[in-house]
Amino acid sequence: MDLHDFFFAPVPAKLAMALDLHARFGARLAAAPPVVFLIAKIEEAAAGLQQAMDAMAMAALCRECGSRPAGGCCSLEMANETDAVLFLANLLLGVPVTVQREDGRECSFLGPRSCILRLKPIFCLNYNCAAIRTGNTPSAMAALERAAGRLLTLQTELEAAILEQLLSTNELG
Numbered sequence: 239m240d241l242h243d244f245f246f247a248p249v250p251a252k253l254a255m256a257l258d259l260h261a262r263f264g265a266r267l268a269a270a271p272p273v274v275f276l277i278a279k280i281e282e283a284a285a286g287l288q289q290a291m292d293a294m295a296m297a298a299l300c301r302e303c304g305s306r307p308a309g310g311c312c313s314l315e316m317a318n319e320t321d322a323v324l325f326l327a328n329l330l331l332g333v334p335v336t337v338q339r340e341d342g343r344e345c346s347f348l349g350p351r352s353c354i355l356r357l358k359p360i361f362c363l364n365y366n367c368a369a370i371r372t373g374n375t376p377s378a379m380a381a382l383e384r385a386a387g388r389l390l391t392l393q394t395e396l397e398a399a400i401l402e403q404l405l406s407t408n409e410l411g
């Protein structure tokens with residue numbers, strides 16, 4: 239398995255690599271102490287981000303924006319921001335990662351209600367659009383940015399820990 243493909247292959251190939259690695263090494267990865275530690279921290283950080291988003295009623299806001307023609311952030315191009323290690327991290331968090339749509343317009347991982355991924359590409363946590371800023375205070379925006387930043391930091395650490403474990407198995411060249 240080529241490390242370059244892990245990040246730059248087409249989305250279906252990256253997902254297939256992650257599913258294969260999860261089937262072969264998922265149990266070992268899930269038991270590795272750094273992975274166990276980071277997943278627990280990520281659960282906390284994700285709850286914190288959810289709290290900040292709930293306080294700003296973002297679910298309704300994003301749903302309304304996404305329902306408009308050409309609205310929403312989840313375009314097909316965004317699906318290319320995913321990579322195999324991100325998919326693998328989601329699988330380790332118990333997310334059954336599957337392609338949700340192939341309509342040539344929207345991101346493949348946009349489910350019927352919202353994104354199915356618990357860990358998302360970095361651009362998907364950039365909540366700095368005018369629709370969100372309008373009607374929310376600077377301190378609410380700052381709290382949202384802090385919560386998103388904390389989750390992204392931990393997510394990056396988890397991805398690094400997963401890669402380190404895989405490299406130690408000589409699975410990635």
Ligand code: SF4
Nearest residue numbers: 312316345348353362
């Ligand atoms: S939030 Fe999810 S569905 Fe939306 S673009 Fe990002 S990965 Fe795709």
